[in-house]
Amino acid sequence: MIIVTGATGQLGRAVVRNLLHRVSADQIAVSVRDASKASDLAAQGVEVRVGDFTDVDGLARAFANADQVLIVSADKLGEDALRLHRSAIHAARSAGVRRILYTSHMGARAGSPFLPADQHAGTEAELAQSDLAYTSLRHGFYAESCLQMIGDDLASGELRVPEDGPTSWTARADLAEGDAAILVADRDWNGITPPLTGTTAITMAEIAVIASNVTGREVRHTIISDDEWRNARIAAGMPSFYADILLGVFRAARRGDFAATDPTLETLLGRPPRTMREVLSTAIA
Structure with missing residues (x-):
């Protein structure tokens, strides 16, 4: 059982x-x-x-x-x-x-x-x-978590985030x-197990391009300092503890901690995993 x-x-x-x-x-x-x-x-x-x-x-x-x-x-x-x-x-x-x-x-x-x-x-x-x-x-890092982190920025038309690194967002x-x-x-x-991930790892800059294509309006990508990002989240009402945790995503990503991709998940599914473009398109729809 x-x-x-x-x-x-x-x-x-x-x-x-x-x-x-x-x-x-x-x-x-x-x-x-x-x-x-x-x-x-x-x-x-x-x-x-x-x-x-x-x-x-x-x-x-x-x-x-x-x-x-x-x-x-x-x-x-x-x-x-x-x-x-x-x-x-x-x-x-x-x-x-x-x-x-x-x-x-x-x-x-x-x-x-x-x-x-x-x-x-x-x-x-x-x-x-x-x-x-x-x-x-x-x-792999949940693609849905990414959308929760940056959804407001995507809606505003400017993705203001700290420096990051490629991440293999996975549905x-x-x-x-x-x-x-x-x-x-x-x-x-x-x-x-090997990393159970999507087939590609992308940066926030690439997500901004994808969002621009999906929505039909420009989404700019602007790199800001860790402190500026953290302080903005706290000013918007996020507890400092959670702001620190989310900031850790960017810090770990720029070390390459989420950059790996592997074919194992695709083999298990018998098809390619959903891409970030597909996840974003579904969320917008």
């Missing part, structure tokens, strides 16, 4: 939808905090179990009889995230799970200027020390489909 955590979130729910195209519903269960939010999955024959990363014993019961568990990374930051992931790993061990799959990030690096990338590296280290078989799914829907393919693959994917 495959158990998916976080199945009421965007990624987890999409993974389950894709699994339902590949295996029968009786081979899938989900572990969620609020079962009422997974009623649509239950209606399709998916077993809904209640599990919480803060309750190791309860989570172990939710993982009972699982062959594989997909741990969708927690929507927390720093030590809070590491603690929750550690609890999920311990619960999987207690339940006798054969393999853990974990949704990591292509830029996972200890000490990364992008805090989530540092915490993903920490969880990967925990998995390596767990004595369990594991697969760390090195997801969440494609990653969910790739994850499902790995979960049902004939072979085990041991350890850390």
